[in-house]
Amino acid sequence: MKAFKDTGHLFRVAAVFLAGFIAFLVLRSLLVPHSFGRYGHYRADAIGEIAALPISYAGHQTCETCHSEVVDVKNKGVHKGVACESCHGPQAKHADDPGSVVPDKLDTSMLCPRCHQTNVAKPKSFPQVDAAEHSGGAACNTCHQPHTPAIGAGGSQ
Amino acid sequence: MNITRRRMLVLLPAAAVAWKYVLAGTPEASPNYQMTEHWWAMLIDITKCIGCGSCVRACQLENHVPDGYFRTWVERYHIEDWEMEYPKVDSPDGGKNGFPVAKETGGKNFFVPKMCNQCADSPCTQVCPVGATFVTPDGVVLVDQKYCLGCRYCVQACPYGCRFINPKTETANKCTLCYHRITKGLTTACCEVCPTGARQLANLKDPKDPIHEFLQTHSVQVLKPYLATRSKCFYYGLDGAVR
Numbered sequence: 001m002k003a004f005k006d007t008g009h010l011f012r013v014a015a016v017f018l019a020g021f022i023a024f025l026v027l028r029s030l031l032v033p034h035s036f037g038r039y040g041h042y043r044a045d046a047i048g049e050i051a052a053l054p055i056s057y058a059g060h061q062t063c064e065t066c067h068s069e070v071v072d073v074k075n076k077g078v079h080k081g082v083a084c085e086s087c088h089g090p091q092a093k094h095a096d097d098p099g100s101v102v103p104d105k106l107d108t109s110m111l112c113p114r115c116h117q118t119n120v121a122k123p124k125s126f127p128q129v130d131a132a133e134h135s136g137g138a139a140c141n142t143c144h145q146p147h148t149p150a151i152g153a154g155g156s157q
Numbered sequence: 158m159n160i161t162r163r164r165m166l167v168l169l170p171a172a173a174v175a176w177k178y179v180l181a182g183t184p185e186a187s188p189n190y191q192m193t194e195h196w197w198a199m200l201i202d203i204t205k206c207i208g209c210g211s212c213v214r215a216c217q218l219e220n221h222v223p224d225g226y227f228r229t230w231v232e233r234y235h236i237e238d239w240e241m242e243y244p245k246v247d248s249p250d251g252g253k254n255g256f257p258v259a260k261e262t263g264g265k266n267f268f269v270p271k272m273c274n275q276c277a278d279s280p281c282t283q284v285c286p287v288g289a290t291f292v293t294p295d296g297v298v299l300v301d302q303k304y305c306l307g308c309r310y311c312v313q314a315c316p317y318g319c320r321f322i323n324p325k326t327e328t329a330n331k332c333t334l335c336y337h338r339i340t341k342g343l344t345t346a347c348c349e350v351c352p353t354g355a356r357q358l359a360n361l362k363d364p365k366d367p368i369h370e371f372l373q374t375h376s377v378q379v380l381k382p383y384l385a386t387r388s389k390c391f392y393y394g395l396d397g398a399v400r
Binding site: 051052060081085086120 | 190207209210211219233235256259266267268288291292293294301302303333337338340341344349351
């Protein structure tokens with residue numbers, strides 16, 4: 001008994017669909033990154049790639065491993081909470097190779113007013129001066145030692 | 158096993174390759190970092206910000222942000238009296254080189270550091286058509302630079318204006334909360350250099366993090382709370398005029 005006749009063409013169409021489906025699966029496995037969808041609709045490997053980027057700021061903990069004498073001086077004054085790289089700039093390269101990468105000497109007449117120049121929007125409790133009027137153009141470290149800025153605090157660096 | 162000349166010739170290059178790996182050591186990574194133990198946030202204390210622009214400079218140096226584009230920036234607000242809807246705001250070059258002396262001295266004047274709010278329900282990740290931007294399991298919104306098409310949907314979607322198209326790569330760019338630093342146990346570049354501690358990185362999943370005590374004892378606010386983005390940038394001392 002035969003319910004349908006001439007069923008051969010149905011199998012041929014099914015075979016074409018099956019081949020197309022297999023091709024889709026193969027292409028999908030090739031084109032979609034392996035880690036896509038591990039945490040969500042994105043490539044999970046991107047997290048690791050971003051985490052592996054190099055750093056420029058070494059962090060004050062790194063500075064303190066060698067420059068403990070400066071930390072002792074700094075801890076005595078109001079600049080206690082200011083990290084080394086706030087003023088000295090990014091020093092990860094110096095930390096990796098202290099011999100050949102030497103940080104630049106800083107110009108205090110430019111650097112100190114960045115924070116301490118009078119501005120009405122600054123908190124009232126924050127120490128502010130009009131740099132030109134205060135020092136007449138002289139560098140701040142003529143009188144103040146940046147690591148312990150109070151005059152007569154006895155800092156040597 | 159006899160060491161024949163043939164075997165020697167095969168073994169020597171193999172040994173050389175193996176030795177190269179020994180010498181190279183393990184790449185700098187963060188083997189102890191567990192994503193599941195972190196839920197990153199930022200605390201910004203407006204009452205401490207002095208508008209020095211250190212954070213803006215540090216961010217540009219750390220993340221190689223092109224000139225004229227900002228992952229973080231500082232705004233100066235001036236509000237004369239009661240007209241909170243019309244504050245005067247300036248941010249010359251993102252506040253990178255500080256602020257000029259203000260003309261107006263009366264009224265309220267204060268600085269507001271801005272950055273990606275690392276929203277838990279971020280509008281920017283929802284509009285990405287290719288899955289190039291996402292919230293990581295530790296709560297940081299990142300952009301997959303290899304997947305981004307540069308279609309700018311996310312730039313428009315961010316209600317805080319925190320995204321831009323990097324002119325060099327033509328892909329979306331934004332604050333990564335220094336993901337390459339915080340996964341190595343460091344703080345972000347902006348928090349590292351902030352001289353007054355106005356910015357504090359916080360791990361909300363760490364019960365010992367001082368942010369919990371701060372949040373329990375201070376009135377804090379997020380930007381545009383009515384958008385329900387679940388922003389994780391908590392501002393202390395935020396004025397209602399700030400947008």
